Amino acid sequence: MNEWEKLTIYIDESDLWHGKPLSTALVEEARKQGLAGATVIRGIEGFGVRQHRQIHTARIMELADLPIIVIIIDRAETIAQFLPTVQAMVAVGLITQETIKTILPQ
Numbered sequence: 001m002n003e004w005e006k007l008t009i010y011i012d013e014s015d016l017w018h019g020k021p022l023s024t025a026l027v028e029e030a031r032k033q034g035l036a037g038a039t040v041i042r043g044i045e046g047f048g049v050r051q052h053r054q055i056h057t058a059r060i061m062e063l064a065d066l067p068i069i070v071i072i073i074d075r076a077e078t079i080a081q082f083l084p085t086v087q088a089m090v091a092v093g094l095i096t097q098e099t100i101k102t103i104l105p106q
Contacts, residue, residue, distance in 0.1 A: 002102050003099055004076070006098050006100045007083070007096070008071050008098075009072075009094070010095075011067075011092075026086065026090075033081075040070050041071070042066055043069065
């Protein structure tokens, strides 16, 4: 097992970065900077501090602004170098970082 870092970014699907979805921009930037991996997960329901804790749900698709989670995993020093970029790109949302143990297939 190896210790790596996991960066988790909670945003909404309506969030943009220079005209493109913020989740896409984050993944593209992570790839450009050579990070090990990134995944985007679209939530089906959730709420947060934005919009007065209103619940966003996929049950009403035409009105939905669903939660998006971007997960990026790499070594601690690489995540530390990438974090200022993420902070510059994410105007509203939540960013968490945690140490994880990776188990690679044999």
